[in-house]
Amino acid sequence: MDSPEQKITKTVSRVDASKESMANSRQVIGINFCGPTPLMWRADDLKSVRELGIIGTLVGSLARQPRQNTRLGRPLELLPEEGRLLADMGRAAVIPDSTNEDPEVNPEQVEQYHAGLENSFQEQGALALEDRKATLMRVMTKKHNENSGSQEDSDGAVRDRLEALAHGFSFPRTAMAVQLCTARAGLSHCPEVRRFLAADWPIPRDERSETRFRVFRDLRRQGFYLTSAGKFGGDYLVYPGDPLRFHAYFIVVCISMDESMPLCDVLAIARLGSNVKKTVLLCSSGGSQEDDGEEVVYTSLQWSGMV
């Protein structure tokens, strides 16, 4: 461990992220909307986006263990600010909803699907037979070792048994393993095609969402990871590194610059913060309308006493 030399103040993952992003810079990630909610379905998209510091929340059942709520699976639900940031960075585009167009049954695709299924069935049948033969061989070799009969007799017996197995073996269709796809098949990975299909960002913008977005963008620029903070009474939870490994530092509450906050609200949120051992940040963005150049003002609340 080279601890004394390395005095790291910024998170290490940011360095990694920039390297990875250079490699993936060509790829545009697709965001699908389900109503007003932005979702992402492809596992590789989830990975690329996490390297950019976008965490999101998994909201579907986990494929391996669907009967629990502690770890969920795809789709990944994005905060509207996360989606907007990705779109502004040019890294993601909205895929328009194609469910309304109801094409007729596509016979080509159906044929392809059934052919694929048949092919899979044949291969799996062959694999099952091989598997059974291997098991049989194992069992018979063990028996032969125990009985220690003559070599030729045993070889013949084995051959006979294998032949009998091959004749009598049947792999029923119901035993075939089938994949239930999570993400929709279809769109190619070619980024140019994605850019053409990009639709406008469908979430309406108002003052509150503007403030939230600016605070999000500023904190992200400084290298923090942000997730939603519904259970903590705030807008975001701020982590110094990946949320998988670190506890949150701050609870962010976004308020506009000229909004006055009643004292009891300030007290309530400060109490909450001290109870969960996190610092509360009140954030406001400067009133200017331009995207760049405005600053975000942070005020932290900490409960202290008079000694």
Added chain:
Amino acid sequence: CERRVASADTNWRRQSYPSELFEARTRSHKIPVRGQKDFIPTGWDQQRDRLQQSLDEHWNLVSEERVERLGNLVKAVWISSDMIVELQSPAGKFWQTMGFSAHGKQCLHPEEALYLMEFGNLQVFYQDLPLSIQEGYERFLYSKTMSIQHYQVFGHLKRLGYVVNRFDPSSVPSQYERQLNLPQSRDRSGRLLKRKRSHSSTSMEKDSSHVDPTTSTEGGQGRSWWSKEGSPDPDSELPGQPQSSPRWDFSSIPFPDLGSRCWLPSSLTSPDPCLLPRAVGSVGACDVAPWLQRLNLREVRMSRREWERERDRDRYRRDINQDREVRRCRNWAEYQELQERRIQRSRRDRPAHLWEGPVTPLHDPAQVTSTGELLDKISVIKSTRLLEGSEEWRICFNIYQSDTVAEFKKSAPGKPYSRMCVFDGPVPDLWTLKLLAFQSGDVPVTYAVVDHGDISFYSFKDFQIPTDVSF
């Protein structure tokens, strides 16, 4: 690094090879446990490695696809015009708590179908091709009644083991039905066979709860007392009794008191033939003597103590039959009029400046009333029922507890454990809370807040300020 790319490629490619599908039979079903989190990023290698390990585990889990034996999958078809999924092969164990029958086929609601797809029990086809989970989300969760937030709450509760189904406002039994403890009947499509109620019944429900069944058995009104308020129920299952005035004029029919010690008639005159059943006709005079012999007219022998007690009581009790004015009354109606007159007389000493002006006292002290009624009269704040509501807030689901799943029957689900209302915006106001609580009857309402995928549950308990008075 190349090896890593190759394995990454396997994970990211969506359609697995048949060999992989075959191998998936022996896939582990365990989820790796997440270790303790750190507080400060130190940048040390150890921390970075642990992070990378966590991330690798995470991607492994997240990218895994569902693989099922074809024999375990139930086939179904999505019917977009009805927003319903129709099963094409027989349903499995889930049929005990989910689904309904329609046109002779087994069907599922879109959220139930999507949940079963995510569970790996169901394969839904649309235009002869199987739908992916993504397409399921995009097609099934299209309407406002079942948005993605509703589905998230639905899935969350089902994964915990609860039985969740859609709420139907007409299925809530009224206060009166609950009093009668009527069994709830449902037809197979999950809709309750409700009594058709007339449109004015929503305001009448409030009134019917105050009708006390035991007080209104007067005269010939009989069993029609519950339809006496408002318009009569057109589809009432009760035999309708005509609301007629009593056939007998009790003021003219004499009922002699044969047990009276003072007046003993020797015989009773024959009653009016119209009062008797037609077959009997006219009867002659009735000789009273044999009947009187059957009456016990012996004097009661009291012990000395009892005699003394009676004497003391009689000192203050006035036999009402001794009252001359009462004796002048020939029937019950006249006696009541006498009572009224006497009350009026006692009222005449009410001071004029109090009772004759435009503003009179709230309560007359001569009137008999209970403490509770008196408090009610002088109360300034009255508890109210806020009934008119908005369309955006509705109860979505009925929740039944998981330990009753074994005996759960779709046709007779019983009373739900709770009802769920899903929202993601600002907190509902008091009006909405009261309205939904009323709509739900005696089942508590739980509120689920969905904040970008994070679900929290809240409930608001109704509280009546206790009054220290018995009514």
